[in-house]
Amino acid sequence: MTASASHSPxxxxxxxxxxxxxxxxxxxxxxxxxxxAAATAGHLAGHGFSEVPASRGESAYVxxxxxxxxxSIVECLGSKALVxxxxxxxxxxxxxxxxxxxxxxxxxxxxxxxxxxxLVVQAYWAAGGSDWFADAQxxxxxxxxxxxxCDVCGVAWGGGETPALAGIVESGRIDxxxxxxxxxxxxxxxxxxxxxxxxxxxxxxxxxxxHANGLSLARKLVERLPQGYLTExxxxxxxxxxxxxxxxxxxxxxxALAKAGVTMHYCANITGHGWRKLLRHPSSLSYRIHSVPAVxxxxxxxxxxxxxxxxxxYSTLNMGAGFALFVKAGDAERTVEIAKAxxxxxxxxxxxxxxxxxxxxxxxxxxxxxxxDLQLR
Amino acid sequence: MTASASHSPxxxxxxxxxxxxxxxxxxxxxxxxxxxAAATAGHLAGHGFSEVPASRGESAYVxxxxxxxxxSIVECLGSKALVxxxxxxxxxxxxxxxxxxxxxxxxxxxxxxxxxxxLVVQAYWAAGGSDWFADAQxxxxxxxxxxxxCDVCGVAWGGGETPALAGIVESGRIDxxxxxxxxxxxxxxxxxxxxxxxxxxxxxxxxxxxHANGLSLARKLVERLPQGYLTExxxxxxxxxxxxxxxxxxxxxxxALAKAGVTMHYCANITGHGWRKLLRHPSSLSYRIHSVPAVxxxxxxxxxxxxxxxxxxYSTLNMGAGFALFVKAGDAERTVEIAKAxxxxxxxxxxxxxxxxxxxxxxxxxxxxxxxDLQLR
Numbered sequence: 001m002t003a004s005a006s007h008s009p010x011x012x013x014x015x016x017x018x019x020x021x022x023x024x025x026x027x028x029x030x031x032x033x034x035x036x037a038a039a040t041a042g043h044l045a046g047h048g049f050s051e052v053p054a055s056r057g058e059s060a061y062v063x064x065x066x067x068x069x070x071x072s073i074v075e076c077l078g079s080k081a082l083v084x085x086x087x088x089x090x091x092x093x094x095x096x097x098x099x100x101x102x103x104x105x106x107x108x109x110x111x112x113x114x115x116x117x118x119l120v121v122q123a124y125w126a127a128g129g130s131d132w133f134a135d136a137q138x139x140x141x142x143x144x145x146x147x148x149x150c151d152v153c154g155v156a157w158g159g160g161e162t163p164a165l166a167g168i169v170e171s172g173r174i175d176x177x178x179x180x181x182x183x184x185x186x187x188x189x190x191x192x193x194x195x196x197x198x199x200x201x202x203x204x205x206x207x208x209x210x211h212a213n214g215l216s217l218a219r220k221l222v223e224r225l226p227q228g229y230l231t232e233x234x235x236x237x238x239x240x241x242x243x244x245x246x247x248x249x250x251x252x253x254x255x256a257l258a259k260a261g262v263t264m265h266y267c268a269n270i271t272g273h274g275w276r277k278l279l280r281h282p283s284s285l286s287y288r289i290h291s292v293p294a295v296x297x298x299x300x301x302x303x304x305x306x307x308x309x310x311x312x313x314y315s316t317l318n319m320g321a322g323f324a325l326f327v328k329a330g331d332a333e334r335t336v337e338i339a340k341a342x343x344x345x346x347x348x349x350x351x352x353x354x355x356x357x358x359x360x361x362x363x364x365x366x367x368x369x370x371x372x373d374l375q376l377r
Numbered sequence: 378m379t380a381s382a383s384h385s386p387x388x389x390x391x392x393x394x395x396x397x398x399x400x401x402x403x404x405x406x407x408x409x410x411x412x413x414a415a416a417t418a419g420h421l422a423g424h425g426f427s428e429v430p431a432s433r434g435e436s437a438y439v440x441x442x443x444x445x446x447x448x449s450i451v452e453c454l455g456s457k458a459l460v461x462x463x464x465x466x467x468x469x470x471x472x473x474x475x476x477x478x479x480x481x482x483x484x485x486x487x488x489x490x491x492x493x494x495x496l497v498v499q500a501y502w503a504a505g506g507s508d509w510f511a512d513a514q515x516x517x518x519x520x521x522x523x524x525x526x527c528d529v530c531g532v533a534w535g536g537g538e539t540p541a542l543a544g545i546v547e548s549g550r551i552d553x554x555x556x557x558x559x560x561x562x563x564x565x566x567x568x569x570x571x572x573x574x575x576x577x578x579x580x581x582x583x584x585x586x587x588h589a590n591g592l593s594l595a596r597k598l599v600e601r602l603p604q605g606y607l608t609e610x611x612x613x614x615x616x617x618x619x620x621x622x623x624x625x626x627x628x629x630x631x632x633a634l635a636k637a638g639v640t641m642h643y644c645a646n647i648t649g650h651g652w653r654k655l656l657r658h659p660s661s662l663s664y665r666i667h668s669v670p671a672v673x674x675x676x677x678x679x680x681x682x683x684x685x686x687x688x689x690x691y692s693t694l695n696m697g698a699g700f701a702l703f704v705k706a707g708d709a710e711r712t713v714e715i716a717k718a719x720x721x722x723x724x725x726x727x728x729x730x731x732x733x734x735x736x737x738x739x740x741x742x743x744x745x746x747x748x749x750d751l752q753l754r
Contacts, residue, residue: 022507022508023507025507025511029510029516029539030539032516033500033537034536036524037533037534040533040534041533043528043531043532046531047494047496049496051533061497061533063535065560067444070447070497072449072499072556073499074500074501074556076501076538076540078542079542079544079545081545082544117424122438122556123451124453124501124556130399130400130402130403131402133405134402136405139405139409140409142406143406143409146410146413147413147414147416150417153420154423155417156418156440157413157417158438158449158450159411159414159433159438161451161554162403162406162407163453163455164399164403165453165455165456167547168456168458168547169545169552170545170546170547174545175542175546175552177451179449179451179501181558
């Protein structure tokens, strides 16, 4: 449960807030829920266990169950399925195999940030009525894509729920989410930031596109495009197709790193707050970025047409970096090689430095985010 | 992911199928998903683990992680929140504390069927827009009810998701679900039916009312009631209030049984298929019921106004029995006492017998369900 700081965008800039999500209304609930949730941790003692307090506020919740740690999470796809529905109407193609991968990625990519090996995924597919399932091609694509993503991540698909929720979910739509359970084993793999410090290297893993964050903005932008989703962002590639590139699954990289003996000092899944997520760790550290990855064409296109400056774009979208790994400097190059061996491009992007105040400095584009730009806890 | 057999109700009977859920459309997807899910089990071997195959088709998925078993689940509330919304409009009261308990009960009461101790619950609260959270009284009730249910079950509330899903979830509505992770420890607590056999006693734990299953039917029925949800089912108790009685949480009972050394040979959470859930175990056994629990007034009322005969009512609603425990005959009375000590009424209701064909015989009402009446796998 995360809260977002607000921006002051220029007059014709299309910001995330303008795209329809009002965090001012959600945040009080989140704060109340976080407090109530924290007050339940003591129940674990009744079973002989305890929480890892540092995991509160991290992307997954961690419990010490003795021989190893247990990590769990539930994550929502968000509104990306609406793009798939629009594109189906325009092209006749089903994009739900990719949507399935996106949904699993939302859960798995968060779970691995704490050092967990994902073991079991559960499917939550809540349709707006039984009719949703009558499109056999779409339903089959969802099943096949879900299985394929499980195969890539080496997780067992345990089961799930496929309710028909007429009156709650809109007719013709589906609310997709995934829960994921994993273990941190050996316990030294726990990654909640204790090891992060000055001198560490920042390795950025490439994204495949917009992933599943920023879609409200991307959908809003369609109104400004004369050909809508069928607008070509480069020859032969429509805006809609490009948006629907499935989210990269990063667990093969984190598992390969563990096997190779590379310790993650910390990591951050770069999602709804763009590069502000690099400020996730509570310590007062400076993150100096000397190299930025190539920006996927669809994100360049969004930035241009939403008339966002670099500061706005990097604070909202992943801009080519889907996942950040913080490792000791001597492990940086090896981390890049291991990621590439798993088919995920990566660069050594920067360095962690001691600092009087928390900040990320993206030198190639001359952008700085300070502590005020991200309140996640 | 369960599938339902269909009925042939009388002409003016209001059946579950008439209430809007068409399983014929959902079942092919469920079968495809079950097959694809089963094919992912081998991935666990890559981590040195294995699934408990008998848990496929059970209410929770179980993995052998060495020192104990890991159980996980995601469950949806269903449409009960729509009743809370209607009643709020009619009475001005917020019923979301109870709705929170219902949601957790859906997950916890399923997880415990495999013998698991629930450890962590994650909240999935997907609203139809940020505006949902602007009703501070309702949001606060949801948080407080969620925490209280966690307190009752002795689980830690790990965190969760509170997305605003305009365009997917209907405006003013919320899609509520819970994921739950637990462990089975010691491993002898695993309950997937191996121990069930002739001579075992059937203990039924009382329900608090309709729980969170059969609500589509209950909501449909309102159209037949002149005063709708405000119709009194007994002096001072409206239909709407009675429907909103929160679902009983059964994990305190199963935990107390384990502490007392009572082994569950099997159990079944009595949900969407009413007493047909007693046929859940795959073996060819006969379940002879000699005593039925008192039927909660709201369920009697539904049966009467939906013009259901006993067969239809017991095949759809819990009719006073929220959870079935199968224990060795010598443990039956003690099981009842332990349940009562946890504040949950219980009766020794019947006995398991060898049989050429699978059936449940509810002698006091002269109803028999056979193998054809429930296809869950």
